[in-house]
Amino acid sequence: MKRISHLTGTIAGMACSMALAAFLTPTTLLATPTGSAPESAANVHPEQWPRIAWPKVVTDADEAKIAALLQQMDAACKVGQVIQGDIASLTPEDVARYNLGSVLNGGNSGPYGNDLAPPRDWLKLADAFYTASVRGRPGCPGIPAIWGTDAVHGHSNIIGATLFPHNVGLGAMRDPDLIEKIGAATAAEIRVTGQEWTFAPTVTVPQDYRWGRAYEGYSSDPALVASYVGRMVRGLQGPPTTDRVLAGPHVIASTKHFIADGGTTDGHDQGDAEIDETTLRLVHGAPYLPAIENGVATVMTSFSSWNGVKIAGNKGLVTDVLKDRLGFGGFVVTDWNAHGQIAGCTNASCPQALLAGVDMYMAPDSWKPLYQSLLKQVQNGTVPMDRLDDAVARILRVKARLGMFEMGAPSTRPLAGQWNLLGSPEHRAIAREAVRKSLVLLKNTGVLPLKQGARLLVAGDGADDVARQSGGWTITWQGTGLTRDQFPGATTLWEGLKSAAEASGGSAELAADGRFKQKPDAAVVVFGETPYAEFQGDIRSLQLRSDLTGPLATMKALKAQGIPVVAVMLTGRPLFVNPELNAADAFVVAWLPGSEGEGVADVLYAKDGADFTGRLPTAWPRTARHGDDPLFAYGYGLAMAQGATPWTALPEDPGVAAEAVPGVYLQRGQAQTGWSLVLTDPYAAPHVVGPVPAATPGGRIAITAIDKDVQEGARRIVVGKGPEPVTIALEAASPRDLSRETNGDVLLLVTMKLDARPGAPVTVAARCGNGPCGAPVALPELAALPIGEWTTLAVPLKCLLPAGSASNAVSSPLVLATRGPLSFGLASVTLGTKGDIVAGCKASAK
Template sequence: VRGLQGPGSGTNLLAGPYVLASTKHFLADGGTHEGRDQGDARISETELRDIHGAPYVPAIEQGVATVMVSFSSWNGTKMTGHKGMLTDVLKNRMNFGGFLVSDWNAHGQVEGCTNASCPKAVNAGLDMYMAPDSWKPLWHSLVAQVKSGEVPMARLDDAVARILRVKMRLGLFEAGKPSTRKYSGDWSLLGHADHRAVARDAVRKSLVLLKNNGSLLPVKAGAHVLVAGDAADDIGRQSGGWTLTWQGTGVKNDQFPGATSIWKGLHDAVTSTGGSAELVADGTFAKKPDVAIVVFGETPYAEFQGDLKTLQLRPELRKPYETMKKLKAQGIPVVAVMVTGRPLFMNPELNVADAFVVAWLPGSEGAGIADLLVQRKDRRAPYDFTGKLPVAWPATARADGPTLFPFGYGLTLAGGAAPWKPLSEDSEVPAEDAGNVYFAGGVPAASWSLQVYGDPADSTRITTVPAAAASGRVRVTAVDHVVQEGARRFAIDSGSAAVGLTTYAPLDLTRETNGDVMLVATLRVDAKPAGAVSFRMGNAAVRATAVEGAKPGDWVSYGVPLKCFAKGGANLGRVEAPFMLRSEGAFTFSLSRVALGTAADRVVACP
């Protein structure tokens, strides 16, 4: 708080030069059931106060000017509408004198409220709505509510006064336009060499070494190095969410001027020692390497999109594991470099790799990884590993499971390590629990059903194969994909028919619609369709021209943005069938997986 705002009693902050600080999210955003974003913290008041409330005491003592209220609930009550917490506790008992702001349209989630009207939030103590797209109707409704007395005038005056006091403390009214202030327009400060040096040093100091069998690291000078894995040359991937875009997805390397990918950092370090480097994502090398470095891990996410039911990578992100196994089978030493925002179950990867490095999210300075992995030009050892685990590393994929590496664990190059003992590769959780996965491995997730429809009144639940449906017009068989019988093949002989996934507990996908989340279906066209094909959700249909024109025989993941279905009239607050693929004529295809995600081979555009 002091770093952002200066002294707790400071004024005219913009001349400091300082900015306002925000402490968030009030309260227990990190204590929700199953770690669900925007979820419910089902905890006692003692735990709420002593654990989650603890940081707010020193923050308020140091004069923090704003507090952002959480989307989440405490024992079933949304914080944004909780007068006991916002007014009685935060403002009165904790003596917070700044203003309270909601999260993005969070007021619309308060019971009895909408994005356009929420007197309950203001009466609870909220001073500023964050209403990016509903501010005008919200203004009209609030004016009417004050005139009617539903929102007391004194409460409105208090909210306005709090906001004005903070702006006056900031010196906003005297500071002039942003374009006239100090540093404005000085583009030379963006990506300045001094700043990049600090960032690169932070990368070096944060990497954690979990395994180094046979002292494989550092890679010796003059070696031929293969760099593989789908995260090796992806600056957006190594930067994570909230990077250029909200979720950090859909960005390319050329959008990061001056940044260095992990591949580029490794290439430059290896060649500077007289060695050579080769980049092939799937590990298919032209020249047999002395060592392979496989970079893999999570794709970017922010907020709810990062929610996991279990502590493991989604299945489609584990392809580099197969690459590691393939390289090891050829006698090539493997260094695994994991890009991730958190520890996950990695026992199979830890077992197969000779060395395992947790890179977290190194951001723009991928060369900081090479600083620790590759011997320097003068043949001295590189910087040593000093990073330690900030939280325990799990031994299984269960959130409440045992610990493999404790908090504070981390090897050094100088310290050596005990001989590696193979780890159990049993995740101890069902594969379908890996996330928002509705269909995988040829079967629907628990509590889901695979259905074939001849018409709306003619549906057949597919539980075993081979099977026939739609009066015999559709035949269902098992086919191999990834694993034996890991997909289902649907042969529609004639007429229209559909394949869908249903559940008896309808889904609420409204929050997932507020972003770039897609319904992702992995399928193979086996015989081109004779008629139109569409993806459907509720009463919304999106024409699947990409499927209609696909080359038979190729497995492809197709992504349909949830926004497409919302625009088409689907009720995303109550989804009983999130996936349906309908064909208006003869069509044969195989289906392997259906899930929510942000990446797909082909994105189906909204009509």
Template sequence: MVRNILAALSILMLTSCSMMSDPVTDRASEILAQMTMEEKVGQIIQADISAVTPEDVRKYHLGSVLNGGNSAPGGGKVADAREWLALADAFWEASTDKGDGRVGIPLIWGTDAVHGHNNLQSAVIFPHNIGLGAANDPDLIGRIAEVTAREVRATGQEWTFAPTLAVARDDRWGRTYESYSEAPDIVAAYAGSMVQGLQGQSGAEDFLTSDHVIATAKHFVGDGGTEQGIDKGDTQGDLEEILTLHGAGYGPAISADVQTVMASFSSINGTKMHGYKALLTDRLKGEMGFDGFVVGDWNGHAEIPGCTAGDCDAALHAGLDMYMAPDSWRELYDNLLDAAKNGDLDLDRLDDAVMRILKVKLRAGLFDAPKPSERASSNASLLGSDAHREVAREAVRKSLVLLKNNSSLLPLQSGQTVLIAGSGADSIEQQSGGWTLNWQGTGNSNDEFAHAETIYAGLKTALEAIDSRAILSVDGSYTAKPDVAIVVFGEQPYAEFRGDRSDLVYETDGGSDLALLKKLKAADIPVISVFLSGRPLWVNPHINASDAFIAAWLPGTEGGGIADVLIADTQGQARYDFTGKLSFSWPATGEGTPINGNEGEKVAFPFGYGLGYGDSKTLAALSEDPGVNLDSRFTGKLVERGDAAAGLQMYLGDASNANIPVTTLTAESLGGAIKLSGIDYRAQEDSRAIQWQGGGKGEWSVRTSRAIDLSALGNAANLALVIDWKVMQAPKAEATMLWGCGADCARQADIGPLLSTLSPQSWTRSVIPLTCFGDPAGELTRIGLSGDDAMQIAIHAAAIEAAETAECPLP
């Protein structure tokens, strides 16, 4: 009897252990036990396809590759789907090579498919997240994710760096359009839907396999809350309040079993997230129960004080599992391997990171999968299919927010001649925005998109179907007066850092878009404005000059979705109503300070606002006072009494953050590479001492809020930079003077030799002709000094002036 009871208990215990056993963990443990130190270190590194070859993957056992925003197979901007598959095969075969006793661990290829598979010419491009937030439709989000996953799989990739779960609180941030909303509840409602749509249902047979991909919740955490909306900046405040607000989407994402989380470039209260162990390890992996792996952002580990792109143990020790080291991977591999062998690297932490990566790969079925081109999901014919484009078109319709419709001008009726004008009317580039074919989304012609429809093309088709006529005239000119005009205008494409703004004024009074609207209104032509933007902007004069005004955000490739809502059917009835509601408060002034749902005097249209065709509201004229000094009469002054001249802003920067605004007399860059303090010249603290510590590159700069045309100061060839300064410690190495001259324009010159010739400890006036920087023509966006070596300079004043001398004092 006792023997029978003991036998039964033994069987029960074995059964319980078997039930508790995790096959994925068991298999990962078996693989880990076979791996060499070289294979372990390789597994935690991700390289960009522009800087790595299949042979490199084989030699260094790399765990992952990615294609950055400007990387495509073959080295060009774009590549055919077959080229993507061929390169995926080559990397796969290299990683799974078991020659010479290798374990042969398949790599994963990550891509920024953030609004569709947006690096592909033939893919469908969805509205950016800010537009999807206005749709307020989690079911739609899930279907968008499913389409995106199918198109990513079609070209052989298994991993997307999406969704972005930022709660953008300052619209000056250049990544605002990557955020669904300023409201954490909308972000939270979308997070699970997007993750599940990308990955599939956790526990289902096709979870992470077949037509599904590995998702990434990013950027953990606080990226949308940085002070003054500065990219890679610092989010300040009570930690728990920050996590409640900015971490709202991560709980639902983890509940949907998201497999990867990307660490943020930004900091919280001065601590870089890539090195924040209390949050990456203790909070995310511990309290929140995240059991996937943490991946870094583009060389983000290098921004930890004391780290470089090629040498950073601290990130792994803080909880980073995979380094995104696009072009620094080889040096990083060597240094991590040395650290592992000499005892500087925590080997248990290394094993934990590798285990996490292995388990994700096992859950995704990669160890048992054939090479990418042989998978059923690799079907290029799916890219931009009619079914996929229809989902995107629905998203466009639902994202539109009607701010004004005086006299019920919309929807447009039949039998009219419609002038379609504006820079965005016939531009896939402008309606798609950043992260489209390349990082910044610029330089893309319409014929580079295989499946796309401009807003004009969609309007033309819809108008002709109701016996109306569409006339395209980008500049708004016409021979015969039209019945109505649709003007499509707005922001040109940008991505992070280049999209950061110092205010939210879209355009000054002399702007070309406003002039066009006013010209049409003066001709007594009813005007419908379709505004393309990645954030709410101060456009009160533009709204006043329009009879109807639509916030269309960045709708992507399906421009016909706009016509679906604006143009009536043959019976004069709306084919689709406006259902979009603002997921961001719209500013009444252009100063840019956060408003976030307040319905005070700084809000023109509150969070949740949006008219429908059933609303008969007449919008009164809005104030045209931007609340910002927009005086464009630049006098040439850059620095006065040691501070930035009126209308300009002084910044400090280093590897930790390049954009720290100087708001006090004494200041320091986030990583401590450069410091400012007050110093006396002619009066108490009427100058600034700038000290480079010599522990890494530091930069001091003065920047304009918008590009300044220097021609107002005279012939550029006769202009010079005049500086009153004192050299307290000259650099022994190169010191670079930086000159920002407009979009995608930067010049520089070495001023180290000049500094070494100046009388030490004496105030000096230097005259540096603009010709020292090359072509003097153009604009001014910033002037700065940068260096790695220790040096100290005091500046009292700087200005651009006409100068008699044309001799350049620089080598």
């Protein structure tokens, strides 16, 4: 069993502290079923889990109305209620026609096809969906649809909204009162644009910080996480009463991801938590107790598995434990197409999820075929009507609790259209306080606090970048591809430090590379991770990628000139940074602070007596190997009031190989480790590209080096005309699993420069094993690229890896084919979410 630590932590302010205390006792820990035959590791024992009292949140009159509605609803109407589609894949007319119960906006979805849409468009579309949903028809009374959004650190899809620190930073501040204020501020901003439901809070308890979602968890300590959950739920929803949620400044919440998403082997996102039930209950189940006692309206199941069984298909956990034992009275929703990962299911058909206890399918782009299959399964008895009725009744109860049946269109509700609430001074002040309280000081040999009236240099590649300091789930899914003008009212770390320096009578200079114009009295170097979300943030070892370590040289260069250095790290997780800790005179972990960068300056300059109060929410690693003894224990953190603290130089060997850049197959014209660029002429042997210049036998395909960014930073490929197509392919040394990326709408990004218009059509395909994954896709977009300009052409993986393909065994994600002639420059092939031009999914003509 994995080691369980910090179980005796105080759970201050929790209404269910007595229940949780009993839950964490040694008696519970050691409880085992008696007289039982050997069982599979995925069997669950509900009697070992605690009972929680679900609060009364709907009235008897509400229950009578729900019963009456069910009597009026035919099977098609009921099926529609249990399905949620993404706004990028449906219209208000679809919601009306299919009686859909909910819509969502995924991380890269926005109103009218624009994920950067202004707030007014979000409210306008919310009205359109509402109006369509209440239209009704014979056999289906008008039932308002609810709109869910990932407001995970503020209303983070909206330009101009307040962005709070991500949860890992909030865990460092140890302040449940402030958590509730953050929840309330977030709810108010969501109401401005008309949504009713946030997919938050994330209540995971990460046990392996190689996981790409670890920063969404408050802490590795279940007691700390549990101490926050009830307060965040109250901040978002208000107290659990029969009052209508929408009558006040609130929305409904969703605790996620049930259960043990933070306990998967090797921190693999959507992986398998190979743990015993005691650990499942004691560590990963603990946060659900205060959530349920505070009436959380929805629970989202995890993509992941417990001992080989997908959670969304595990009736023992979803129905027997969550609903029947823990008493959860809201409704259960899946994650993005997660039902398709259940054994025997596809995205288009999965009665198993509903039978396991799921009440609503999150079927972003699969909603229509899922609706059709589920209706047939209800009609033929595969899904019993009483299970469908229970799911629909749970959804209707939440809608009644919200006040959806009487509150009218979103634009008519309280706070709607009050644009001044987005990023309001009051909300930004809460976020700034959270930034101050989240900072953790790991080292200070005396340079902090920064001296009043001094000259300050601010350096590092993260110093002047709101997107970088805000992390993933910021406007876009990955938090990438953003510009400064998309963060009105926000403050970068540089801007905050400059303002503080000048307010103290000093001055500040920004130089990312540390090359100053006037020698400073001290330097702040900002470095760390770049934004990521979900599986794109999974890493193999606890260290920065090699392309992110450049600021270390800046620190060393400044120190060599006698300049004291304060290192400020932007990160979603603790990482091996011994070289940076050794190089700096002070080291501050800022986590992912969000939009209010001046909160960092407040503490560095000790504004109004501010000092470091943050404490590590999990242990800090001594090496880059997961599981090694920590360098700093959970709860560690210095204060400036302690004065200078001694420092002993740390060993700088991470203990493992350098971390590769994930999702990069070809960079600067060269195939990366584990990949080969292969040129194939059907009349000659394939040529694996090595040194250039080179050509295939016979010379039909030639490759040379050209410059891009650096000398020979790309390759030019020239294809001669011929009777049969040639191929240019990236081949993997071993098959790659791209199933998560395909489901996540990730793109294959090809950065290229067209030298002339192609003389024949060009297609793109992928190989799975020795055969094609799907039909070749026509690329008319390539022929239309601007001549002589570097452009990133994006091909959706879903085009290359269609449903039913072996997307878990991709041997070549890129196979370009043409009869030629064709001449182009090739700089990189990567996975990502933003391209200059996105290819369609039209199959090529035979």
